Amino acid sequence: MMAIGENAKPALAAGCRWGGSKEQPVLLFPEGAIKVQATGLAILQLCDGQRSFSEIVSELQERYPEAPAKRIREESANFLEQLNAKRIVNL
Amino acid sequence: MTLPNPLALIAEITHRCPLHCVYCSNPLQLAAADSELPASEWRRVFAEAAAMGVLHLHLTGGEPVARHDLEELVASAREAGLYTNLITSGLGLNQDRLARLVGAGLDHIQLSFQDSQPERADQIAGTKSHAHKIELAHWIREHSIAFTANLVVHGHNLNYLQEMLVFLEELRPDRIEVAHTQYYGWALKNRVALMPTAVQLENALRVLEAAQVRVKGRIRIDSVLPDYYAKFPKGCMGGWGQRMILITPSGEAWPCHAAGVIPGLAFDNVREQSLSTIWNESCAFQKFRGESWMQEPCRTCEQRHADFGGCRCQAFLLTGDAAATDPVCSLSPRHDVVLREIRSGQSSNVTTNSQLRNWIYRPNPSRSS
Numbered sequence: 129m130m131a132i133g134e135n136a137k138p139a140l141a142a143g144c145r146w147g148g149s150k151e152q153p154v155l156l157f158p159e160g161a162i163k164v165q166a167t168g169l170a171i172l173q174l175c176d177g178q179r180s181f182s183e184i185v186s187e188l189q190e191r192y193p194e195a196p197a198k199r200i201r202e203e204s205a206n207f208l209e210q211l212n213a214k215r216i217v218n219l
Numbered sequence: 220m221t222l223p224n225p226l227a228l229i230a231e232i233t234h235r236c237p238l239h240c241v242y243c244s245n246p247l248q249l250a251a252a253d254s255e256l257p258a259s260e261w262r263r264v265f266a267e268a269a270a271m272g273v274l275h276l277h278l279t280g281g282e283p284v285a286r287h288d289l290e291e292l293v294a295s296a297r298e299a300g301l302y303t304n305l306i307t308s309g310l311g312l313n314q315d316r317l318a319r320l321v322g323a324g325l326d327h328i329q330l331s332f333q334d335s336q337p338e339r340a341d342q343i344a345g346t347k348s349h350a351h352k353i354e355l356a357h358w359i360r361e362h363s364i365a366f367t368a369n370l371v372v373h374g375h376n377l378n379y380l381q382e383m384l385v386f387l388e389e390l391r392p393d394r395i396e397v398a399h400t401q402y403y404g405w406a407l408k409n410r411v412a413l414m415p416t417a418v419q420l421e422n423a424l425r426v427l428e429a430a431q432v433r434v435k436g437r438i439r440i441d442s443v444l445p446d447y448y449a450k451f452p453k454g455c456m457g458g459w460g461q462r463m464i465l466i467t468p469s470g471e472a473w474p475c476h477a478a479g480v481i482p483g484l485a486f487d488n489v490r491e492q493s494l495s496t497i498w499n500e501s502c503a504f505q506k507f508r509g510e511s512w513m514q515e516p517c518r519t520c521e522q523r524h525a526d527f528g529g530c531r532c533q534a535f536l537l538t539g540d541a542a543a544t545d546p547v548c549s550l551s552p553r554h555d556v557v558l559r560e561i562r563s564g565q566s567s568n569v570t571t572n573s574q575l576r577n578w579i580y581r582p583n584p585s586r587s588s
Contacts, residue, residue, distance in 0.1 A: 131436075141393060143327045143365020147274060147302060154274065156302040158327045158365045158394055159441070161226070161274050215365075215393045215439040 139177030224272035239345030239580035249584035250468035262295040297324030335386035373413035399445035414564025452529025452545035459507035477532035
């Protein structure tokens, strides 16, 4: 079951920001860093605190029409919930 | 084998501190105030670190706020692109100074607490500081930076862990770090008094797990297990000379917080060598890098890739041999030393209460060397 609401407006939490290089962006947060891969990057770039989760999912579905819509929704939710548990993303 | 680049730089910018915590892991030989590296040198070190691939900078001490040029240090770290974390007791930080540090680009502040009750907290800190920390925590939440509340635990406060966690939760940090006392420096001097019992630890684990469920998604709770009670030692520093560089207040580059206790290690100074030369060539960093220095049982142990034989400083402090298996390891031929310490701590804590303790408080360093 997804814990993230359709109207949640995910954003990077305070004190979490981008570092590294353009070729290899790194998400920096207290006591850690994650090398974000292409799909994760696509999701996080939409998490601006303005777009709702359902808007983010629609945009991703438009961008990746070949991927099953349900899978995009589930994977985005999983990814954001994991980052939320680590206090990297606010939902 | 190619050498990885360091990921974190620990900058002990001063050993001056208004607190005198009995669990302090600073070396017994504290750096004098007049030996401290100036901001211009730190600026160069931060730039060199970032160029080598270091991501995180931890500004610590002593009390880093005791340096009047801390704002300048934070600004130059951010200019270099480092993720900048301030580890502080909070003493010396008022609203204005906090705002200036945030303005300079501070990413994360880690504020230490000794207890939830002022009397107990101030006794461990050897200074009246608890009330100010609470006030500071509220000011921190007015800024958009990451906030960790750090709690060092030991035999004298573990019984209050539930109460202490609730207290910290109310300060609304992003993270709570529960760190068991590590027995180096001043903490080693107070080890008998600080050692928790096995029952205290078991209860603490249950309290922590319940708290993690309670605050899920709101606060992340990290905890570091006390290694005296572990089956295998900690993978100290992610391996000697593999991930971290510590710079002392006077500019010496150490592979870890306590490396100064190991006899015969010569430390290079960032005043004389570039950080990358030190990382690649310094004898101190090469001494226990990799596995060729290992003795049995480490040398052929399957765990060696995970724990690197444990902590070299602890091996020296407890066995007299820095290349020995860390005696906290259940496989160490000298594990009896650790079991004896656990027992003497337990019997002592049953019979005495903390008010009657003869604590050895961490003093302040002298002004000049």
